[in-house]
Amino acid sequence: AQSVAQPxxxxxxxxxxxxxxxxxxxxxxxxxxxxxxxxxxxxLQFLLKYITGDNLVKGSYGFEAEFNKSQTSFHLKKxxxxxxxxxxxxCAVRDYGGSQGNLIFGxxxxxxxxx
Amino acid sequence: xxxxxxxxxxxxxxxxxxxTFRCDPISEHNRLYxxxxxxxxxxxxxxxxxxxxxxxxxxxxxxxxxxxxxxGSFSTLEIQRTEQGDSxxxxxxxxxxxxxxxAFFGQGTRLTVx
Numbered sequence: 001a002q003s004v005a006q007p008x009x010x011x012x013x014x015x016x017x018x019x020x021x022x023x024x025x026x027x028x029x030x031x032x033x034x035x036x037x038x039x040x041x042x043x044l045q046f047l048l049k050y051i052t053g054d055n056l057v058k059g060s061y062g063f064e065a066e067f068n069k070s071q072t073s074f075h076l077k078k079x080x081x082x083x084x085x086x087x088x089x090x091c092a093v094r095d096y097g098g099s100q101g102n103l104i105f106g107x108x109x110x111x112x113x114x115x
Numbered sequence: 116x117x118x119x120x121x122x123x124x125x126x127x128x129x130x131x132x133x134x135t136f137r138c139d140p141i142s143e144h145n146r147l148y149x150x151x152x153x154x155x156x157x158x159x160x161x162x163x164x165x166x167x168x169x170x171x172x173x174x175x176x177x178x179x180x181x182x183x184x185x186x187g188s189f190s191t192l193e194i195q196r197t198e199q200g201d202s203x204x205x206x207x208x209x210x211x212x213x214x215x216x217x218a219f220f221g222q223g224t225r226l227t228v229x
Contacts, residue, residue: 004157032215043119043206043220044158051215090157100171101210102148103218105157 002027004093006106013081013113021076021109023091032094033074034103035065037087044090050074061085081113119221121207127227128197135193136224140209147190148218149182150206151175158206164190197228 003026013019025031032051036044048059055067065076074091088110092103120139128134140147145166150158161180163171166187176182179197184190194201204225208218 034217036220041223041225043121043222044208046217046219049215049217092157095160100163100165101146102160102163102171103150103158103208104160107155107157 002093002095002104004091004104004106006089006091006109008109009107010110010112013111015083015113015115016080019078019081019085019111019113021089021091021111023074023076023106024072025074025091025093026072027093031074033065033067034092034094035059035063035074035076036090036092036105038090038108039087047076047089081111083113083115086111086113119207119209119219121205121221121224123224124222125225125227127229130199130228131196133193133195134197134226135191136205136207136226138190138192138207138221139188140190140207141219142188144209144211144219145187146210146212147184148208148210149190149192150208152204152206152223153202161192161205194226197226199228202226202228 005024034049035047038044050067058064088108090108091106095104122137147164149161152158162182164184179195182192204223206223207221210216210218
């Protein structure tokens with residue numbers, strides 16, 4: 001079965017410092033990987049995706065993610081964190097195991113950026 | 116606003132009552148998904164429509180839940196005889212035809228069963 005793991009419940013970063021939010025995945029074939037962000041009482045906003053090609057993908061709001069097939073990881077990164085980046089971040093993989101492409105999400109990582 | 120919209124944003128209901136939520140997807144998207152998100156968890160898949168056809172239902176979708184997408188446009192999710200365990204955020208998402216396309220989510224409907 002396909003799955004996603006986000007090993008950290010919370011990540012604390014000082015404003016201006018680089019941030020990393022970790023994600024590992026387990027799939028039977030080639031993964032379609034996504035990062036979404038959720039602000040309080042809001043839906044999910046798409047940040048970036050990896051489908052194929054360059055292992056470093058760039059997304060919205062200065063975020064990027066690195067796909068590493070050997071480590072089955074897709075960590076989210078940003079060179080310089082902003083207080084406004086504080087939110088809940090979800091990694092997801094598209095499920096093609098007999099289904100119609102719904103997303104399987106990790107439990108989420110709460111990012112807290114302090115001034 | 117051409118994004119995914121959901122109505123209502125919040126719903127408080129008494130246990131045992133029926134509730135219905137609506138989702139209007141992005142107009143050109145033929146694929147529509149419903150998810151449920153409980154506190155501290157990521158969204159969990161409930162059901163999927165391609166155009167008007169409901170092609171997949173998760174085991175989370177008990178007999179008290181039903182979803183429709185008449186004419187392949189908006190969708191409704193109904194919960195009958197609500198239970199306290201149904202309290203959650205219900206999210207709708209839509210996406211286009213290509214396999215690599217990202218899904219776009221609505222703001223969600225937060226259901227509280229008292």
